[in-house]
Amino acid sequence: MHGRANTPTAFDLSPALPPQQVIAEVDKARQLDYRRWLLLGLVLLAAALFDGWQRSVPVAQGYRLEESQRSRARQEARGRQLRLEIASLQAPALIERLAVTKLHLVAPGRNDQIVIERIVPSQQPPSSVVASR
Amino acid sequence: MAERPDPCNWRLTVGPRLLVVGAVFAIWTVAVFGRLVNLQIYQHADLDAKAESQRTSLLEVPAQRGDLLDRHGKLLANSVDVDTVCAVPSKIADPGKAAASLCDALRDCDAAERAAITKRLERGNDFAYVRRRVSADQARRVVALNLVGVHFTKEPQRFYPNRELAAHVLGYVGSENKGLAGLEEKYDTKLRGRPGQMMLQIDGRKDRRIFNRVGDPPVPGATIELTIDANLQHIAERELRAGIEENRAASGSVVIMDPATGEILALASEPTFNPNDYALASADCLRNRAVQDIYEPGSTFKIVTASAALEEKVMGPTDLIETGGGTIAIGPKRIVKEAQGHAYGTLSFADVIVKSSNVGAIKIGFRVGAERLGRYVASFGFGSRLSPDFPAENAGIVWQPSQWTDGALASVSMGYQVGVTPLQMAAAASTVANGGELVQPRVVRAVIDGDRRQPVPRKVLRRVTSAATAAELTSIMEAVVERGTGKLAQLTDFIVAGKTGTANKNQDGHYLEGAFNVSFVGFVPSRKPTLTILVVIDTPRGPNKPFGGSVSAPIFQRIADTALRYLGATPTINPVAPVLVTRDDSGSQVRVAGPALPVTIIPAANASLTGQVVLPELRGLSGREALRVLARLGITPRVSGEGVVIEQDPLPGTPLEAGGACRLALGRPTLGLEI
Numbered sequence: 078m079h080g081r082a083n084t085p086t087a088f089d090l091s092p093a094l095p096p097q098q099v100i101a102e103v104d105k106a107r108q109l110d111y112r113r114w115l116l117l118g119l120v121l122l123a124a125a126l127f128d129g130w131q132r133s134v135p136v137a138q139g140y141r142l143e144e145s146q147r148s149r150a151r152q153e154a155r156g157r158q159l160r161l162e163i164a165s166l167q168a169p170a171l172i173e174r175l176a177v178t179k180l181h182l183v184a185p186g187r188n189d190q191i192v193i194e195r196i197v198p199s200q201q202p203p204s205s206v207v208a209s210r
Numbered sequence: 211m212a213e214r215p216d217p218c219n220w221r222l223t224v225g226p227r228l229l230v231v232g233a234v235f236a237i238w239t240v241a242v243f244g245r246l247v248n249l250q251i252y253q254h255a256d257l258d259a260k261a262e263s264q265r266t267s268l269l270e271v272p273a274q275r276g277d278l279l280d281r282h283g284k285l286l287a288n289s290v291d292v293d294t295v296c297a298v299p300s301k302i303a304d305p306g307k308a309a310a311s312l313c314d315a316l317r318d319c320d321a322a323e324r325a326a327i328t329k330r331l332e333r334g335n336d337f338a339y340v341r342r343r344v345s346a347d348q349a350r351r352v353v354a355l356n357l358v359g360v361h362f363t364k365e366p367q368r369f370y371p372n373r374e375l376a377a378h379v380l381g382y383v384g385s386e387n388k389g390l391a392g393l394e395e396k397y398d399t400k401l402r403g404r405p406g407q408m409m410l411q412i413d414g415r416k417d418r419r420i421f422n423r424v425g426d427p428p429v430p431g432a433t434i435e436l437t438i439d440a441n442l443q444h445i446a447e448r449e450l451r452a453g454i455e456e457n458r459a460a461s462g463s464v465v466i467m468d469p470a471t472g473e474i475l476a477l478a479s480e481p482t483f484n485p486n487d488y489a490l491a492s493a494d495c496l497r498n499r500a501v502q503d504i505y506e507p508g509s510t511f512k513i514v515t516a517s518a519a520l521e522e523k524v525m526g527p528t529d530l531i532e533t534g535g536g537t538i539a540i541g542p543k544r545i546v547k548e549a550q551g552h553a554y555g556t557l558s559f560a561d562v563i564v565k566s567s568n569v570g571a572i573k574i575g576f577r578v579g580a581e582r583l584g585r586y587v588a589s590f591g592f593g594s595r596l597s598p599d600f601p602a603e604n605a606g607i608v609w610q611p612s613q614w615t616d617g618a619l620a621s622v623s624m625g626y627q628v629g630v631t632p633l634q635m636a637a638a639a640s641t642v643a644n645g646g647e648l649v650q651p652r653v654v655r656a657v658i659d660g661d662r663r664q665p666v667p668r669k670v671l672r673r674v675t676s677a678a679t680a681a682e683l684t685s686i687m688e689a690v691v692e693r694g695t696g697k698l699a700q701l702t703d704f705i706v707a708g709k710t711g712t713a714n715k716n717q718d719g720h721y722l723e724g725a726f727n728v729s730f731v732g733f734v735p736s737r738k739p740t741l742t743i744l745v746v747i748d749t750p751r752g753p754n755k756p757f758g759g760s761v762s763a764p765i766f767q768r769i770a771d772t773a774l775r776y777l778g779a780t781p782t783i784n785p786v787a788p789v790l791v792t793r794d795d796s797g798s799q800v801r802v803a804g805p806a807l808p809v810t811i812i813p814a815a816n817a818s819l820t821g822q823v824v825l826p827e828l829r830g831l832s833g834r835e836a837l838r839v840l841a842r843l844g845i846t847p848r849v850s851g852e853g854v855v856i857e858q859d860p861l862p863g864t865p866l867e868a869g870g871a872c873r874l875a876l877g878r879p880t881l882g883l884e885i
Binding site for chain 1: 413
C-alpha cells in the first residue's frame, strides 16, 4: 500500500488537475455516417430476405402445382374409368340380355311403332309439326 | 541487467496471444477459402452433376392411347391405368412365403405361376414383376398384406367395354401397348401417341416429394371414329350366331355396308373372341373371316357375269337361253349339271339369274368371253385388296383370263375357280346397288387428333358399269327375291334385291362331299338402298337344306328387318300416311294426332347414312363443348360472343350436310333467364 502510494500509475489522476467539464458535443457527420451504414445494412438484409423468400415461393408453389397435377391426373384417370364403366353398361348385348331375361321385354312388332322423319323446327308453326313418310 | 517486462502491462501479454489467435483465424480462413475454391471451382462440375442426379430424375411419361369410337361416338375401346404388382427381391427376407402370400391375395394364381413368382423373388435383384395389370380387388388384397419390398406401378391397359362386339374389326393390344391385330395394329402409330419426358425435381426430405416437373409432356394418341354402328354390329352378330347355331354350321360372316359411301356399318365373324382376353382365344376364333378367308362364291358371282353381258350388250334381259335338260358338256370329259337336278328348258336372261341356272350362266359366260369377263372380274374388285383399313386383308384368287380354258371360263361364269373374300363380294353387290361405281370399303370414318377432326372421304375406285346396267341388274335381283331362289329374304315393308349362292367347299384343291359355302347378298330398299348385306355360312349341317336360299337368306331377312327398323328407313311397300305430331313444350311426351292406336315413336335415327347430320341441341353448352360436338359432326362453327351458347342457327333437329355451317351466339346467362 505504501509502495503503491509512492508509485504513480498511468491511471492515477493528478489531484492538481482540475476536473474537466464534460461537454456533450453532437457529431452530426458521424451520426449521418452511422445512419448510412444502418440503412445499407437494412437494405442488404431486406435484399437477403427477399432473395430467400423469392427462392422459397417457387418451391412452395411447385409443391402445390405438383399436387394439383397429380389430382388432375387422378381425376382424369377416374373419368376414364367411369367412361369405360358407362360404356360397359350401355353394351347392346348387356341391355338386350337384361331386357329379355330380367324385365321380360319383347321387341316391338311392326304395328307397335311409327317412325317419324325428322323435321325442321324453324319451318314449322310453333305449336305443331307435320311429319311425313 | 536487462529490464524485465512489467507484468501489469496487459498490452505485453495480450498482444502475442492476439497474434496467435489472429494467425489461427487467418489460417482457418485461408483453409476454408481454399476448400471453397476447391469445391466451387475445381470440383464444381462433378458436384453439380451429383447434386443434379440426386435432386432430379428423368421420367418417360407414356402417352394415353387413343380411343376407338363407333359412328355415333359410342366407346368401343379405351385405355385405363391399372396397377402392376412389383417387388424389390433384395428386400424380401423369405421369397417362398412372400410368393405364397401374394398368390393367395391374387386368388387366380396356379402352381406354375406361384413357382415362377418364387423364382423371380429368389434372384435377390432390385426389381421383379409379380403380376402385371391386376384388378382393383386384387390390388386391394395385395396392399392389405403390407409386405416389405412389394409395391405398385401404374400401367395402361386396353379395355373393350362391349366385349366381343366388333372384336375382329377392333383387334387387340399386347402387353407393351402395341396393337397386334385389326385396327389397333393398322393405326397403331396414330393411336399410340408420343410419350413425353419429364424432369422431376425432388426434395431432400424423407418422403422425397416432387416439387417441380418440367419437360416435354406426352402427346395423347388420336381417337379413331369408325363407320361401325354398334347397334347394327350387335344385330349382325346376334343373327349370325343364331343362324350358325340353327344350321349347325362351322362358321360364318356378315358384312353390312352403306353402298353409296362404302362405309362398313357392321362386320361380323363367327366364332369370335373377347379382345379383353385375346390370349385365351384360339387362332381359329381370332381370324377375321370377312376379310381374311376366301371362298368360292358360287351363284352370287353370277351378278358379275350378268353385269358383263349387259354392259357389253352381249345379251339383254329378255334374250332367251336354252338350258335344255339341265346339263352342259364342257370339253370331252366334264359335264356341268343344274343344282338339284333341275331342267329349266328355255329361260330368259333374267330368269337364268332368277332361277340361278348354272347351264344358263355358263352359256352367258361363253358369249361374253374370257377376256371381257376377266376384265369385269378385276373391275369389280376381285383379286385385289380393296380396303386400306384391314392389314390382313386377303386379295383373293383370280386367274389371268389369258390362262382360262373353256372349263375355267365355265367355272368362273357360275362362281367357281375364283377365291373371293366376303368383303369383296359385298363391295361388288354395292357396286350394283349404287348405280355402277365401285366404292372403296372402309371402316374408319374420321381421325380426331386433339380438337381437329379429319374425316375420311368417300373414294370411288372406278366406274364398273353404267347406271342403266346396274338398274337392269337390280330389277333382276328383285325378281330373285320375289319369285326366285331368294324368297326367304323377302321383307314385309321393303323390296329386296339379292342373289343366293351355294358352292361346294374346296379344301386343299379337293371338293368336300356334302360341305358347302352358302351365301346371300342383297341390298335394301332396292331402289334407293340404305344397306348392302352379305351373309356367308360355312358348312351348314341342317336342319335346313344347305343352300344359300334356305340358310343364308333367312339370316339376311332377320338382319335387314331389324336394321331397317332401327334406322327408321321409310318402307317401300304400302308406305303409311303422314302422321301429325303436336309438339308439347311443357314435357317430354309427344302427342300424336294420327292413328288412334297407342304407338311408340322412334326418331329416324340415322340421317347421317344419307350424308347428312342432324343438328343437336347446343344451347346451354359451353362454347368449348359446343365446338367439340360440332367438330365431331363435321360442321363448321361460326361463333360470336363468349360464355355459353344462348342461340344457335339452324335450330336443333335441322338436317345439315356434313361440312355445313352452324352459327352460335355465346353469352353469359343473367338471373331469371332460362336457357
